[in-house]
Amino acid sequence: MNTAGLHFRAATAADVGAIVALTESAYRGDASRAGWTTEADLLDGQRTDTREVAGLIARPGSVILLAERGSVHDGTAPRELLACCHVEKQGDACYFGMFSVRPDGQGAGIGRALLAEAERHARDTWHCRAMRMTVIDVRSELIAWYQRRGYRRTGEYRPFPYGDPRFGIPKRDDLRFEWLVKEL
Amino acid sequence: MNLRERMQPDAAVDWLRVREDFPILRRSIHGKPLVYLDSANTAQKPRQVIEAVDRFYREHNANVSRAVHQLGEEATALYEGARDKLAAFLGASHRDEIVLTSGTTMATNLVAYSYALPRLKAGDAIVVTTMEHHANIVPWQLVCGRAGAHLKVAPITESGELVVEKFVELLTPEVKLAGVVHVSNVLGTVNPVKRLARECRKRGIPLLVDGSQAAPHLALDVKSIGCDFYVITGHKMCGPTGTGALWARRELLETMPPFFGGGEMIREVKFSGTTFADPPHKFEAGTPNTAGFAGLAAAVDYLQGIGMANIAARERELLDCATRRLNDVPGLRIIGHAPDKAAVISFLIDGVHAHDLATLLDQEGVAVRSGHHCAHPLMQFYGVAATCRVSLAFWNTEAEIDALVEAISRARELLA
Numbered sequence: 074m075n076t077a078g079l080h081f082r083a084a085t086a087a088d089v090g091a092i093v094a095l096t097e098s099a100y101r102g103d104a105s106r107a108g109w110t111t112e113a114d115l116l117d118g119q120r121t122d123t124r125e126v127a128g129l130i131a132r133p134g135s136v137i138l139l140a141e142r143g144s145v146h147d148g149t150a151p152r153e154l155l156a157c158c159h160v161e162k163q164g165d166a167c168y169f170g171m172f173s174v175r176p177d178g179q180g181a182g183i184g185r186a187l188l189a190e191a192e193r194h195a196r197d198t199w200h201c202r203a204m205r206m207t208v209i210d211v212r213s214e215l216i217a218w219y220q221r222r223g224y225r226r227t228g229e230y231r232p233f234p235y236g237d238p239r240f241g242i243p244k245r246d247d248l249r250f251e252w253l254v255k256e257l
Numbered sequence: 258m259n260l261r262e263r264m265q266p267d268a269a270v271d272w273l274r275v276r277e278d279f280p281i282l283r284r285s286i287h288g289k290p291l292v293y294l295d296s297a298n299t300a301q302k303p304r305q306v307i308e309a310v311d312r313f314y315r316e317h318n319a320n321v322s323r324a325v326h327q328l329g330e331e332a333t334a335l336y337e338g339a340r341d342k343l344a345a346f347l348g349a350s351h352r353d354e355i356v357l358t359s360g361t362t363m364a365t366n367l368v369a370y371s372y373a374l375p376r377l378k379a380g381d382a383i384v385v386t387t388m389e390h391h392a393n394i395v396p397w398q399l400v401c402g403r404a405g406a407h408l409k410v411a412p413i414t415e416s417g418e419l420v421v422e423k424f425v426e427l428l429t430p431e432v433k434l435a436g437v438v439h440v441s442n443v444l445g446t447v448n449p450v451k452r453l454a455r456e457c458r459k460r461g462i463p464l465l466v467d468g469s470q471a472a473p474h475l476a477l478d479v480k481s482i483g484c485d486f487y488v489i490t491g492h493k494m495c496g497p498t499g500t501g502a503l504w505a506r507r508e509l510l511e512t513m514p515p516f517f518g519g520g521e522m523i524r525e526v527k528f529s530g531t532t533f534a535d536p537p538h539k540f541e542a543g544t545p546n547t548a549g550f551a552g553l554a555a556a557v558d559y560l561q562g563i564g565m566a567n568i569a570a571r572e573r574e575l576l577d578c579a580t581r582r583l584n585d586v587p588g589l590r591i592i593g594h595a596p597d598k599a600a601v602i603s604f605l606i607d608g609v610h611a612h613d614l615a616t617l618l619d620q621e622g623v624a625v626r627s628g629h630h631c632a633h634p635l636m637q638f639y640g641v642a643a644t645c646r647v648s649l650a651f652w653n654t655e656a657e658i659d660a661l662v663e664a665i666s667r668a669r670e671l672l673a
Contacts, residue, residue, distance in 0.1 A: 210508075228512035229376060230461030232430075247458045247483055251508075 079183065081190045084137040084157065089126045091154050092137060092173075096121050099173035101241070108176035110215050118242035121171060125239065129171075134162040137171070138194065140187040156187045160194055166203040166254075167195035188222060196257040203257055207231055207250035216253065224253040270567050276652045278303035278559075289622030292657045292664075297442050297470055297601050297648030298626050299492045302552075306495055309555035313548040321547055322521060322538075332547050339550035340537075342557040343502050347487060348478035353507055356537040357545060360501035361469045362392045364488035365436070367503055367540060368465055369396035371513040372486075373434050379405030384427045384435040384462075386411040386419055387638050388444060391631040393436045393467045406433070413638065417444035417593035424453060428460045435464045439471035443630045443646065444593030445576075445601030447471070454483035463509070469493055473650070474572055474599050476565035479504050495560060496553035499546045510536035517542040568651045572600040575649045579658045583647075586665055592639055600649035603630070606665070609672045611643040617671060618645075621664035 084092060098104040100120040105111040129135050140156040155178050159171040169191055174184040195201040206224070208216055216226065233248040234240045276282060279301050284291045293301055313335065319328035321336045336357070344352040358364040373383065383397045387410055394408070401407055409432065411424035419437075428435065435457050440447050450466050457464040465486035471477065473494040479487045486509070491500030505513075515522055515533055519542035524532040533539040560568065579602055583589055588607035606614060615627035626646045629636045636642060647661065 216508075226508045226512055228372065228463075228509045230463065232461040233459060235459055247455050249458045249461045 078142050079155070079186055080141050080143075080152075081187065082139055082141070084130050084139050086127060086130060088137070088139065088154075089123050089130065092126050092139075092157050093121060093123055095154055095157055095175060096126075096171055096173040099176060105176055108174065108179040110179075110212065110218070111176075112209060112212060115209060115211070115245060115248060116241035116243055118238055120241060122239065129159050129161075132161070134199070136160050136194070138187065138191055140183055140190070156183050158187055158191050160191045162195075162199045162201060163205075165201060166205050167191075167199060167201040169195075169204050169206040172206075185222065192255070192257055201257060203254055205252060205254045207252055209233070209248055210251040211248070216251070219253050222255070224255045227252040227254055270563060270571070272571060272651065272654070275563060276654070278305065279652055280304055280307070282652065286622040286624070287620050290660075292621075292623040292660045294647045294649060294653065294657070294661060295624045295626050296473070296650040296653075297493070297646065299498070300473060300495050300650060301652070302495055302497070302556075303559050305559050306497065306552045306555045310497055310548050310552040313551040317551070318548070320544055335551045335554065336545060336547050339500075339554040339557075342554045343489075344504075346472075346477065346557045346561065347489070347502075347504050348480050349504050350480060351507060353535070353537055354504055354510065356503040356505070356510070356540045357550060358488075358501045358503055358540075359499050359546065360490040360492070361467060361488045362396075362490075364490075364501055364503035365392055365465065365467065366396045367516045368434075368486050368488075368505070369400045371516045371540070372463070372505075372509065373397070374400040374403060375514070376433055377401065377404035377406045380431055381406040381433045382409045382429075382431050383407075384409045384411060384424070384432050386424065386437055386448075387413045388417070388419065388441045388446060388448075388632070388635050389436065389438050390442055390467065390469070391633070392469075393438055393465075394634065397434075397436060410634070413446075416595060417441065417446045418595045419446070419448050419453075421449060421452065421456075425456045428456060428462055430460075432460075432462050435462055436467065437464065438467040438469075440468075440474065440599045440601075441593070441635075442470050442601065443603050443632050443635055443644070444595065445598040445603075446593060446595040447475075447597040447599055449597075450482050450484060458483060470599060470601070473560070473568075474565075475569055485509060491549065491553040491556065494553075494556055496556035497546070497549040500549040500553040503540075507536065510540070513540075515539045515542070519543045563651065571651045572649055575651075575653055575655070575658065576600040576602070578655050579647060579649060579661070582658055582662045583665075586662060586669075588669070589665070592641075592644055602647045603644040604647070605641060605644055606669065609669065611645045613672060614645050614665070614668055617668035618661070618664050621660070621667065623661050623664045625661075 105113045137159050141152040143152040156174040161168045229252045231250045281301050317331040319332040321333045340352050340355045344355045409427045412420050454464050463485040466484045468487050468489045472489040487504040492498040522539045522542040590605050592603040611627035628643050
């Protein structure tokens with residue numbers, strides 16, 4: 074796992090553009106195919122936009138965590154954004170989403186480290202008992218990755234937002250999300 | 258063989274020779290040759306199935322998965338072999354997605370209590386249709402009653418077709434599951450389950466399809482249908498009574514707690530707590546109907562040996578013939594006119610009670626079912642207490658349809 078020099082912090086409004094670019098590259102189009110998993114075969118269109126990301130950053134009980142490499146102390150060397158995720162407190166549990174790792178940096182343990190940081194944040198900062206997320210249920214390789222991190226399938230689903238292009242343009246008409254959960 | 262190939266009828270089958278496989282069809286009833294037209298109730302069994310059950314008790318009888326001796330190995334191989342055959346028959350991704358049950362009713366109850374009940378809360382709903390068999394109504398009512406949830410019922414047309422648009426309208430966020438019959442046991446209607454599954458999936462609603470009447474007559478592929486649960490019963494598909502199966506996506510079975518507790522479904526039992534076997538075995542407590550599953554495996558071989566496409570094509574011929582002949586009977590009204598229909602014909606005759614007619618037909622050696630067909634709500638929809646039902650199978654003949662029509666004519670004279 075090559076996570077040496079990795080730093081985590083909460084995003085601010087100044088990070089919105091970089092987060093949108095990273096998320097789009099991880100989820101959509103040919104850029105995403107450089108990673109080990111993608112949903113480019115399931116969806117076109119956008120994954121997110123500046124308005125949504127800015128809203129997630131500004132909302133109380135909501136944070137976008139960034140994983141960066143490079144000095145964060147001297148303020149001179151540029152920091153490199155490698156991964157991000159959204160964590161939101163929802164009652165006793167936290168919701169985890171918009172998980173993005175730069176496609177050419179995937180498979181190096183960065184995502185695993187950021188997920189662990191998100192769980193630490195949920196548990197220690199917000200005192201949440203569980204982390205929940207939704208994953209398109211046909212992305213079996215991605216679900217298996219989360220299962221190896223301790224998440225379990227629930228057999229419960231939520232609809233895919235068909236007809237709302239903010240979440241992409243589906244290439245199939247049978248997509249749905251399954252809830253995954255991990256007790257923290 | 259892929260599904261497309263399985264759905265194409267091939268070379269002509271010698272149906273009279275097939276008929277000879279069914280020993281019971283040589284029987285006389287009240288001095289008349291048996292004309293068995295009640296296959297939707299239970300199918301007759303070919304000798305291959307009867308011999309498989311007989312052979313099990315003569316040569317292989319032992320308990321499954323709990324004996325190291327030779328007979329135990331053989332019994333286990335036959336039982337697990339039935340799982341393999343049913344997995345292939347249904348197009349399952351993996352044999353572990355097949356839970357062997359006593360039939361459709363047990364399979365549906367398993368889903369109701371193990372999947373639905375833990376997820377239902379007050380105000381939630383389950384969607385069914387007007388044309389459901391009681392086995393796809395009552396289990397949901399029972400779990401809804403415990404949870405404070407309720408049933409929502411999708412309507413059908415007068416011709417017996419599901420109003421798909423209304424079904425889709427009912428798929429609102431409080432719906433936690435939908436249950437739909439693939440082929441109606443009363444109307445013969447073949448529902449567009451693939452389309453219904455797609456609409457359910459998009460809304461995150463799991464779909465159970467009751468395949469009791471579909472499995473004996475259609476080539477099936479659960480992956481292609483896109484549903485989450487598919488339930489079948491063995492005795493309607495030439496197998497023994499007390500056999501059936503639940504197919505469910507493996508990830509769903511893994512989330513479901515055991516339904517029955519007992520032997521054979523555990524990993525380790527301690528008084529401080531028990532751990533369970535992996536699916537599907539955690540749902541198969543107790544000694545199963547091993548001889549029955551040996552017979553059901555033979556039934557699957559038998560049906561596939563003829564070919565489901567050939568069976569469907571032959572039954573379509575018989576349905577067309579019987580519909581034509583019955584339409585010529587004065588005062589006879591057929592209930593259910595869906596364009597896509599299996600070989601089931603429910604009917605009424607003006608001024609004649611269904612039970613009286615069935616009793617008189619029996620005197621002529623003709624076995625049909627009369628009554629509500631375990632579908633009270635459907636009878637209420639049509640405003641009738643009962644119907645007569647003719648259900649055909651590939652072994653039936655046009656001559657038997659003639660015998661039916663002649664027997665009806667004689668009965669009408671008596672009852673007029």
